[in-house]
Amino acid sequence: MSAEKFDPKSVLDSLPLLPGVYRYYDSKGDVLYVGKAKQLKKRVSSYFQKTNISPRIRLMVSHIARIETTVTRSEAEALLLENNLIKSLRPRYNILFRDDKSYPYIVLTGHEFPRLTYYRGAPNRQHQYFGPYPNAYAAKESMQLLQKVFRIRTCEDSVFSNRTRPCLLHQIGRCTAPCVKLVSEEDYRADIRNAVLLLQGKQQEVEQAMRAAMEQAAEQQHYEQAAVLRDQLRALYTVQQKQFVESTGSATDADIIALAQQDGLTCVNLAMVRGGRHLGDKSFFPEHAEDMEADEIVQAFIAQHYLNRSVPPLIVLAAEFHDEALAQLLSEQAGRTVRISTASSGERKQWLEMGQRNALLALQQRLMQQGGQKLRLERLRELLDMPELQRIECFDISHTMGEATVASCVVYENLDMRSSQYRRYNITGITPGDDYAAMRQALTRRYQKLAEGEGARPDLVLIDGGLGQLHIAMEVMQELGLTDLALIGVAKGEERKAGLEQLISPDGTAQQLRSDEPALHLIQQVRDEAHRFAITGHRAKRGKARTASSLEEISGVGDKRRRSLLTHFGGLREVAQASVEQLCQVEGISKALAEKIYQQLH
Incomplete structure (x- = not known):
């Protein structure tokens, strides 16, 4: 119709x-x-x-x-x-924001000697969570700074429970070694309390408590303890110099949402303030927002970003927010009042101005990148005589001597790589090392649905390989009735050097582009991403297969001993990390067998 x-x-x-x-x-x-x-x-x-x-x-x-x-x-x-x-x-006419994976938190676990760790996912009431942080870098940097000051353990429970001597982190002054009782439970708890206060933005309270404890230790002539506290105070001062922008007001938890628009592109900048500290920011570039008003874009961002996700008690915007139903829903979801207000003056206005500057900077960087991408794409269109070229898909195969074969498919569209549309294919049922059969299986699985009328249709399919792989692709497309799909083989040049690649057409003709040709740079970008995605999947699959089978291959380690090892250490990785002495502690494992297990796993 x-x-x-x-x-x-x-x-x-x-x-x-x-x-x-x-x-x-x-x-x-x-x-x-x-x-x-x-x-x-x-x-x-x-x-x-x-x-x-x-x-x-x-x-x-x-x-x-x-x-x-x-x-x-x-x-x-x-x-x-x-x-x-x-x-x-993902409708064509809605404003669409990338649905990111969950944000990272810093966690202090609920153990007797709490562990400092990094976490993504839904919070668990057994532990204390701080954040969320705008990115992994911000969270991990804060963890490193906390380690320098308070030397809290970061090791896995299985490692902590089985250590007989301090680890390297203790030797470099990053852990007090509670695993071997080199710190009392009381002193460790004091460090945890101060770390919590610092994460909550209460720096002055931390300083006062540590200074009072140092002076008390000195008065009681506990000079070693006083020296430790002195060093902690120095480290804390250094941390404060390196730490993110601090609030001059109360320990506020807030998100600041700023927006910039230029040349048909929009950037929404999200800055996170927790405990009065500006933890960093993150930029989002929505799709389908070309002619939308700023308030519509911000409203769409708030709905897509916060529903079913942690919401701070305050969200700061540049303009009034009029969707009362959404504001009420966020408050119900959070279990407390969530205020959405404008930044009219003071510190909030400064936060917002900083966010707007960052949004504009990110927008200008994206425009520069897109300018380069536009040139590359235009040159490739001219080279292939494909004026409507928009979507490119590329395939690669990765394995080690035929082991754990994985095929990858990556997607380039709208001047960028689209990681959410990437796919990996575990290749089975072929002769190990048969790249042609692997390519056939991956292409068939990828385009079977397209032949049935489902899925996005690529304008160009790149095959990482020579004429043989390209012929396989042509056969698959013939079988699926997709002979109108454009195919190009990307063969590695002499000595596999970048810039010497040859583009192979279905008729067998090969073309080598100049190393400074923008069209070649786009092909290299997509091909390298396919290679990276394939080899990452292959290594994960290979590592899992080798680890899973390693204990079973050791003579003398039957089902009962294997279960004992896994139960004692908590997993295969921990077994592989254990020393001979630690392996001997497991019931049924003699020293000779422990040495055999150790040698086999290493």
């Missing part, structure tokens, strides 16, 4: 004045847009009655061939459903 034939009247007449979610589809069945409404009838009707809608929305309406709606019990429930559908369906 064509878009012109669609008559919305019958649908609009049947819609209720109730909250819900609506979805627009085109004639191919692809979702165009997902939205929520307090009253479905009024909201959906407005798309077909407005005369002052933007060209983008007018174009979307012209493609609508079907409308689906879902009635919900409340506007809040509609918000949640809308957010889930946007993330799963």
Whole structure:
């Protein structure tokens, strides 16, 4: 059914004045847009009655061939459903933010001697969590600084429970070695309390407590303890000089959302303040936001970013926020009031100005990168005579002498690598080392669904390999009825040097581009990413296979002894890290067998 034939009247007449979610589809069945409404009838009707809608929305309406709606019990429930559908369906006309994996936290575990560690995922009530941090670098740097000051253990429980002498971290002054009782439980607890206070932004309290303890130790002539506290105070002072921007006010937890727009590109900058300390920021570049207003973009970001994720008690914006239903839903989700306010003056205004500067800087860097990518893509289009070239997929095979064969497929689209669309294929049922069979299996699995009408269609498929691999790709496409897909083989040059690659066409002709040719740089970028993705998967698969089989291959280690080893140490990796003396402590493991196990695993 064509878009012109669609008559919305019958649908609009049947819609209720109730909250819900609506979805627009085109004639191919692809979702165009997902939205929520307090009253479905009024909201959906407005798309077909407005005369002052933007060209983008007018174009979307012209493609609508079907409308689906879902009635919900409340506007809040509609918000949640809308957010889930946007993330799963990724509609063409919605503002889309990358759905990042969970943010990192710093964790102090609930053990007798708590452990300092890095964590992603849902918090567990048994432990203390600090964060979230905007990125792994910020979290791990804070951990290193805490180690310098308070020397808290970071080792796994299985290692901690089986040590007989201090580890290297103790020797370099990064751990007090509670594993071998070189620090009392009371002193270790004091370090933990001070670390918690520092993570909460209470630096002055930490300094006062440590200075008082140092003076008391000196008065009691416990000079060694006083010297340790003195060194900790010095380290704390150094940390404060290196630490992120500090708040001059109270120990606030807040997120600051700033926005910059330039040349059709939008950047949303999220800065995180925890315990009054500015931990860092992260930039997001939404899709489909070209002609959207700033308040629409920020509202979409808040919904997509915070629903079903940790929310701080304060969110600071540049402009007023009017979606009361979303604000109320965030408060219900957090179990406390979440304030969304503007930064009119003072420290919040400074935070926001810093966020806006960072957003503009990130935007300018992205524009420069895209300028280079545009040049590369334009040159490749000219070279291949493919003016509509947008989406490139590339395949590579990785194995070690036929072991643990893995194929990769990476995607380049809209001037960037699209990691969320990457795929790996574990290759089975072939002769080890047969790259042709591996390539055949990967291509067949990748494009079988495309032949059935599902999935995104690439404009160009790159095959990492020579004419043989390219012929395999041609055969697979012939079998699947996809002979119109453009194929190019990328053969490594002499001595496998970068810049000497040859591009092989299906007719067998080979072309070598100049090493400074932008089109070649784009091909190298995509090919190298396919290689990296394949070899990373291969190494993980190989390592898992080798570790899993290593104990079974040792004569004298049957099921019972293998279970005893795994139970005692907590896992295969810990068994491999154990010394001969530690292996001997396991029931049923003699010294001779322990030495045999150690030699086999090393």
